[in-house]
Amino acid sequence: xxxxxxxxxxxxxxxxxxxxxxxxHLLKHLSAQHEVVLGSFIDDAQDWAHVPALREFCAEVFxxxxxxxxxxxxxxxxxxxxxxxxxxxxxxxxxxxxxxKLAREQHFDAIVVFSSTxxxxxxxxxxxxxxxxxLVDFVDVDSAKWTDYAQAHRWPMSWLYRREGRExxxxxxxxxxxxxxxxxxxxxxxxxxxxxxxxxxxxxxxCNGVDSGYFSPLPAxxxxxxADELPLVFTGAMDYWPNxxxxxxxxxxxxxxxxxxxxxxxxxxxxxxxxxxxxxLASDAVRVTGTVPDVRPYLQHAxxxxxxxxxxxxxxxKILEAMAVGRPVVAARSCxxxxxxxxxxxxxxxxxxxxxxxxxxxVHALLxxxxxxxxxxxxxxxxxxxxxxxxxxLSRLDHYxxxxxxx
Numbered sequence: 001x002x003x004x005x006x007x008x009x010x011x012x013x014x015x016x017x018x019x020x021x022x023x024x025h026l027l028k029h030l031s032a033q034h035e036v037v038l039g040s041f042i043d044d045a046q047d048w049a050h051v052p053a054l055r056e057f058c059a060e061v062f063x064x065x066x067x068x069x070x071x072x073x074x075x076x077x078x079x080x081x082x083x084x085x086x087x088x089x090x091x092x093x094x095x096x097x098x099x100x101k102l103a104r105e106q107h108f109d110a111i112v113v114f115s116s117t118x119x120x121x122x123x124x125x126x127x128x129x130x131x132x133x134x135l136v137d138f139v140d141v142d143s144a145k146w147t148d149y150a151q152a153h154r155w156p157m158s159w160l161y162r163r164e165g166r167e168x169x170x171x172x173x174x175x176x177x178x179x180x181x182x183x184x185x186x187x188x189x190x191x192x193x194x195x196x197x198x199x200x201x202x203x204x205x206x207c208n209g210v211d212s213g214y215f216s217p218l219p220a221x222x223x224x225x226x227a228d229e230l231p232l233v234f235t236g237a238m239d240y241w242p243n244x245x246x247x248x249x250x251x252x253x254x255x256x257x258x259x260x261x262x263x264x265x266x267x268x269x270x271x272x273x274x275x276x277x278x279x280x281l282a283s284d285a286v287r288v289t290g291t292v293p294d295v296r297p298y299l300q301h302a303x304x305x306x307x308x309x310x311x312x313x314x315x316x317x318k319i320l321e322a323m324a325v326g327r328p329v330v331a332a333r334s335c336x337x338x339x340x341x342x343x344x345x346x347x348x349x350x351x352x353x354x355x356x357x358x359x360x361x362x363v364h365a366l367l368x369x370x371x372x373x374x375x376x377x378x379x380x381x382x383x384x385x386x387x388x389x390x391x392x393x394l395s396r397l398d399h400y401x402x403x404x405x406x407x
């Protein structure tokens with residue numbers, strides 16, 4: 001067994017949202033073959049109860065509490081230092097002290113970094129002990145997201161987000177050039193980063209997977225919907241801006257016309273921590289659930305699932321989960337294209353939409369033809385079973401990791 005330091009910006013358990021799903025399955029994969037030491041942050045007080053569960057996978061677990069409000073204030077130091085605000089946001093005295101302790105007391109054969117902001121701790125360890133091979137899972141091009149946010153906001157936030165995009169891209173490039181290999185969730189994200197950063201550093205695509213045993217069709221389970229309701233569902237963490245934007249846009253631009261055609265239709269937004277803008281959508285036409293104990297009944301009994309994401313790219317776990325349950329999905333073209341690169345067939349396994357008119361007509365068509373909707377859901381399930389195993393995708397990392405500890 002090799003000894004690996006795994007650095008994650010948010011506790012990789014429970015796997016109940018996009019980044020946690022990926023970081024959790026990466027931890028499971030690493031711990032199956034290696035001895036893993038985990039360093040992570042908690043930004044949600046409820047997650048402290050889940051720390052013991054991680055000891056099943058790790059030789060050692062260190063977790064530091066992160067107060068989002070305090071961290072946002074601290075991040076403003078980046079305006080004085082000239083760095084991306086994301087770096088001081090995650091710069092924590094206790095984490096730095098723990099890394100120094102590791103440097104004095106332990107040997108590592110590799111470092112795996114999840115999210116570029118945690119690379120600062122890998123570099124700290126390397127500075128103390130010498131070169132330790134580093135792998136970085138960027139997941140998405142975060143710098144490009146900040147630039148996208150700038151286009152959706154007014155000054156002064158547009159200026160701040162544009163600056164963050166520029167400075168974070170410079171840091172991402174620096175990290176990639178120090179890593180043995182870096183990973184993004186899709187080939188299109190790899191191409192985007194290479195184009196924006198103009199780097200020749202080794203970079204590969206590492207696709208998301210889905211637990212198709214957990215997310216599987218279970219039509220006998222109780223429905224959370226009213227008996228006379230025609231449910232249309234969106235799932236996701238509802239304090240995440242791209243999700244907030246998606247449901248606001250859909251509820252405003254698509255839902256009213258859909259309701260005219262289908263008066264019994266109700267749009268259900270399922271996910272933790274709904275932002276005030278999401279809560280404000282609640283009405284006879286829109287249900288906002290907040291945290292639910294199990295998202296699967298909402299997916300299972302949905303007439304259709306929508307993913308109208310305008311500010312997110314890449315392989316979306318929410319889409320894979322709905323497909324695994326066997327539901328028909330109508331998703332943003334950018335998200336469908338990311339899946340198409342992994343063999344998903346638009347028009348057969350799920351439906352692709354660009355405009356409000358697209359969503360209107362595609363959802364209407366699914367509701368009008370339940371047998372076709374069922375066929376798309378069945379094909380979606382079969383596609384997930386064939387091509388979206390977590391183990392198959394994550395095995396690509398193994399080529400870059402030592403098979404055993406150095407003598």
